[in-house]
Amino acid sequence: MKIDVLTIFPEFFGQVFDFGIIRRAKLAGIVDVNVHDIREFAADKHKMVDDRPFGGGDGMVLKPEPIFAAIESLLGTSERAAYPAGTKVVLLSPQGKPFDQTGAEDLAEQAAHLVLICGRYEGVDERVNDALVTQEISIGDYVLSGGEAAAVVVVDAVVRLLPDALGSETSAGNDSFSNGLLDCPHYTRPAEFRGMKVPDILLNGHHAEIEKWRREKALEKTRLVRKDLLEGENGEM
Numbered sequence: 001m002k003i004d005v006l007t008i009f010p011e012f013f014g015q016v017f018d019f020g021i022i023r024r025a026k027l028a029g030i031v032d033v034n035v036h037d038i039r040e041f042a043a044d045k046h047k048m049v050d051d052r053p054f055g056g057g058d059g060m061v062l063k064p065e066p067i068f069a070a071i072e073s074l075l076g077t078s079e080r081a082a083y084p085a086g087t088k089v090v091l092l093s094p095q096g097k098p099f100d101q102t103g104a105e106d107l108a109e110q111a112a113h114l115v116l117i118c119g120r121y122e123g124v125d126e127r128v129n130d131a132l133v134t135q136e137i138s139i140g141d142y143v144l145s146g147g148e149a150a151a152v153v154v155v156d157a158v159v160r161l162l163p164d165a166l167g168s169e170t171s172a173g174n175d176s177f178s179n180g181l182l183d184c185p186h187y188t189r190p191a192e193f194r195g196m197k198v199p200d201i202l203l204n205g206h207h208a209e210i211e212k213w214r215r216e217k218a219l220e221k222t223r224l225v226r227k228d229l230l231e232g233e234n235g236e237m
């Protein structure tokens with residue numbers, strides 16, 4: 001998969017893609033991630049990327065021209081219908097569809113080339129959405145300063161789902177959410193730490209008893225903090 005991130009704050013991304021699974025996936029040639037400064041595609045001498053909103057109001061709006069130029073440079077066209085097969089152009093914005101594991105799976109399966117456009121200020125000129133964007137994504141109901149942190153979240157969630165991105169020791173199928181439940185608690189040595197004991201069943205239990213305990217704990221935790229996940233499961237099944 002090729003991933004390109006369009007932002008007015010390229011420095012924001014620093015070394016964020018240089019650790020763990022994303023780093024390993026890059027080294028293995030599973031993914032190629034590049035960050036681009038939208039300002040480099042501004043044609044005017046002041047390299048303007050934003051302007052005041054038509055109709056008035058606070059804040060600034062990202063101008064269309066540099067974003068169209070960036071997309072043309074990356075995809076060879078700014079005609080959405082002419083994008084190469086497997087191209088997804090995502091606008092990160094508070095107005096987007098809430099991102100979830102299914103959304104990550106869809107991108108991992110369908111996107112050969114993923115372009116992420118990070119919004120800022122009060123927003124992005126709507127013609128970017130109308131002409132270039134194939135889907136608009138929000139990462140949740142809270143206010144961020146821009147789409148950059150959201151882009152990091154999307155890259156992380158998608159890259160770890162790419163074939164062979166995870167080591168052989170683990171698999172995405174074992175993740176929390178893959179079974180619709182939160183994960184069970186985990187413990188390692190020492191068996192007693194500052195008076196806090198590891199549940200006896202994990203030390204002495206048999207495999208089947210341990211699995212049963214883990215399922216019960218996962219269910220208990222999910223019921224406590226994410227009742228919606230259980231209702232969703234029951235409603236659909």
Ligand code: 9D3
Pocket residue numbers: 092093094118119120121122123137138139140141142143144145146147148150
């Ligand atoms: C407080 C300003 N809001 C009302 C006028 C609009 C607004 C514009 C731009 C709010 C936040 C942002 C910047 N956020 C994003 O670009 C963003 C985001 C988010 O804020 N929450 C969750 N997901 C995302 S994805 C991109």
